[in-house]
Amino acid sequence: MSFNIYHNLLIKASLKEVFDTVSQPEHLNNWWTLKSSGSPKLDSEYNLNFTEAYNWFGKVCKVKNNESFHLKMIQSDKDWNSTTLGFDLEIKDTSTLVKFSHVNWTVDNHHYRHSSFCWAMLLNGLKNYLEKDIIIPFDKRN
Template sequence: MGYSIFHNLQIKASSKDVFDAVSQPEHLNNWWTLKSSGKPELNSEYNLNFTDDYNWFCKVSKVINNASFHLKMTEADKDWEPTTFGFNLEQTENGTLVKFSHVNWPENNHHFKHSSFCWAMLLNGLKNYLEKGVIVPFEDRN
């Protein structure tokens, strides 16, 4: 069963803009990864590179244009490997409600808790990126 991280946040942007920001490598690099590659198509492989020591791979496990995007880890840190993370998007009057999940963590350990904190910070970075055009330099991201 495992442990799960959930975060909901409102972003003043269209669901298409949010979808692009969480699925397109050129956008991921502006708020999360150092460099990434992949296409938002079912079973497409993504490379999420943070440093030479953190060069991870995953596959698209669910994709609905402008509504849902989930990645299943295939090669990563031991704690991350069994996990899947993703974004479900709902258009609202004020933009998009982002329902983030990162599920199937094997242990409720330090890494799980630290990753939950990091996701909250990164999702706030995603919000600032989409609402204000803020790009935090990679080395300044937590």
Template sequence: MSFSIFHNLVINTSPEDVFHAVSQPKHLDNWWTLKSSGKPEQGTEYNLNFTDQYNWFCKVSKVAPNKSFHLKMTISDEDWNPTTFGFDLEEETGSTLVKFSHINWREANHEFKHSSFCWAILLKGLKDYLEKGTVIPFEDRS
């Protein structure tokens, strides 16, 4: 048995803008990571750095420009290692429906529940980044 996190939200911008914000390091660093690297191409490696203690790696497991972007964790903590998270995008009139998933958690433990809460906050940060241009300094992100 595995456990999954799902969040849907509407962002008032194009799927292209959302895709860039979730797949390009220069944008990831504005709403999620301290510093990141990688290219949105199938099988390529991403480095997601939050601190020296949380310097994680993953690989692109699914990519369709302006439609879908998923990363499979390869080096992270014990709870995150078996997981894959991603964004599926559907164009709506003048906006994008973002279907976020973070799947294959081994157990619905504290880390799983905390991560679900944190993703909700981070996705609100993504929405504010794209709709309002808001960049919260890394040290102020929850």
């Protein structure tokens, strides 16, 4: 049995703007990571650095320009190691519908539930970054 996190949100931005913001390190650093590196190409490795103790890696397992971007975690916290996080995008009127998923958690524990809450907060930060050009300092993000 696996456990999954899903969040959908509308962002008033183009598919390209949203895709770039969820896949380009210079944008990831403005709403999620402290510092990151990687390229949105299949099998490319991303370094997702949050602190020295949380210096994680994921591999691009699905990517379609301006449509989808998914990372399978390969070196992270033990609860995240089996998981894949992804962004699937589609046009909805004048906005982009972001269908976020973080799937294949092996246990329904505190970390899983806390991560779901944190993702909701971070995705709101993603929306505010794209729509209002607001960057929440890393130490203020949940």
